[in-house]
Amino acid sequence: MEALLADRADAMFHALADRTRRDILRRVMTEGLSVSDLASGYDMSFAAVQKHVAVLERAGLISKQRVGREQRARAEVDAIRSVSALLDELEEQWRSRVQRIDDLLAAEELESNRSTR
Amino acid sequence: MEALLADRADAMFHALADRTRRDILRRVMTEGLSVSDLASGYDMSFAAVQKHVAVLERAGLISKQRVGREQRARAEVDAIRSVSALLDELEEQWRSRVQRIDDLLAAEELESNRSTR
DNA sequence: AAATCATACAACCAATCAGTTGTACGTCAA
């Protein structure tokens, strides 16, 4: 039962790799919406939309709350932020590499200045 | 030939939804690596890794440069940033909703203060 | 020119995916 970080990332990126699901996520960012509310907006069956919602939920990107007979979905902002964090982490590696190159160039320039003094 | 933004997003998130591809991306953030260099790091065939590289390239997350008989891959930092931007945009909607609620509460408090004066 | 290295790509396979229809179940209103 290894709840690996990589599994979460797999699930989150997979969930985001479908425009219907990204649209659903956008719609539940600002307010909780029932699955029916969501389904009414797309040219596909209720079951299809319900599946998309399930994928988003399994990825932890949304959560559901029972209200009467409705199941209201809302975005999990922290989860979205954690996806951002994964990308920032990637970019950070690049930044540190650029910094290393800058340092190298600075050191070379210093060396060259010293010899031409 | 509609190069829709949504298509790009589909391709980028899909490319990121595989841990091998995320690892490849990590490795080519700091230096250009040939497909063989990359392939040596995984327990799968060269062809499989080459396919992963192709997926990343089609998504615009990496680019390749011929050097002799090698094909050196490097990360496209701007593309990674554009994925981040998509997520930030989502989060921004949430922030503006929170702001709206804060404004509402502030207005109510003001109203209440006025009536209890 | 021949042998080798690095890459690309086609053909195939099992598994997963995104959609469908149909059915079952819990909740609310008459």
Place this chain on the structure above:
DNA sequence: TTGACGTACAACTGATTGGTTGTATGATTT
């Protein structure tokens, strides 16, 4: 209680995925 509503889930289908092996092509070395 009956019916309608909102949801969940199973079973099926065609398309796509992630992997395989085998073959073809281009650049490098001998």
